[in-house]
Amino acid sequence: MPEGDTVFRAAARLHRALAGVPLTRAEIRWGERSLPDVIGRQTLEVVARGKHILHRIEGGITVHSHLRMEGTWRVVADDRLRPGELRGHAVRAIFGAAGYIAIGRKLGMLDVVRTAREQALVGHLGPDILGDDWDPEIATATIAADPRPIGEVLLDQRVLAGIGTMYDAETLFLERIPPWSAADGLGEQTIRRVVDRAHRLLMIGKEHDIPTTTGSRRRGEEVYVHARSGLECRRCGTPVRVAMIGRAPQDRTMFYCPSCQGGLAPHDNGEQQTPLGHRRTRKPYR
Numbered sequence: 001m002p003e004g005d006t007v008f009r010a011a012a013r014l015h016r017a018l019a020g021v022p023l024t025r026a027e028i029r030w031g032e033r034s035l036p037d038v039i040g041r042q043t044l045e046v047v048a049r050g051k052h053i054l055h056r057i058e059g060g061i062t063v064h065s066h067l068r069m070e071g072t073w074r075v076v077a078d079d080r081l082r083p084g085e086l087r088g089h090a091v092r093a094i095f096g097a098a099g100y101i102a103i104g105r106k107l108g109m110l111d112v113v114r115t116a117r118e119q120a121l122v123g124h125l126g127p128d129i130l131g132d133d134w135d136p137e138i139a140t141a142t143i144a145a146d147p148r149p150i151g152e153v154l155l156d157q158r159v160l161a162g163i164g165t166m167y168d169a170e171t172l173f174l175e176r177i178p179p180w181s182a183a184d185g186l187g188e189q190t191i192r193r194v195v196d197r198a199h200r201l202l203m204i205g206k207e208h209d210i211p212t213t214t215g216s217r218r219r220g221e222e223v224y225v226h227a228r229s230g231l232e233c234r235r236c237g238t239p240v241r242v243a244m245i246g247r248a249p250q251d252r253t254m255f256y257c258p259s260c261q262g263g264l265a266p267h268d269n270g271e272q273q274t275p276l277g278h279r280r281t282r283k284p285y286r
């Protein structure tokens, strides 16, 4: 699932291709939803809010999209378009301007709203970890008062927007914190360290195609624990484990090292886990 840095990069790509020039093509393919006639109008800007993308068009129109699990926005020069690329049910939105075309595929959400009404879609979000108005003090104070497991709180976009399962797991590993510890028992200093660490990781991520928390962008070396269950911890050699965190149906996978992070998850029976992709893998990866 794309995290805040990936979404930020997608919005920046769309902004570079579309902003400040009139739209030559604008289409959404999402059930009955339709777009007002915006051909000839300029894109004012495309911005990310947490994991949401807001495409603001002259005349007070905003196209809101969310990548959810598999969504992408591809931007390509008109003459580099692959045959048939604009066909198929995976294509949900198309915008063209000044020789470029942006193709939204498998988007998880797509809405058209008045720009003045954007808050109805993104108003619930907490401080954006990659936003211009990022304030670690607010995020720290909110998290420090939350009784839920820290690994669950960091994923809650109402608390802090932009972190997904990968940066959640990696941040807690780097700070040696058990993901299931109650956030309100960790103390403000520790929470502040966690928040700052996550912020640093995402700030680095937004500059690069391949996110890394280890500093290496070589395939298979990019992360410490995320999606590495059954493999050796890079720090101590103990097998990395995976367990679900949060309440169903919002529960998500959490990868962690029981040695570096202080024990097993409360509902992890410790039985051997096979690496992901292995035939006996039992846990979904999302």
Ligand SMILES: [Zn+2]
Pocket (backbone or CB within 6 Å): 233, 234, 235, 236, 237, 238, 257, 258, 259, 260, 261
């Ligand atoms: Zn370890």
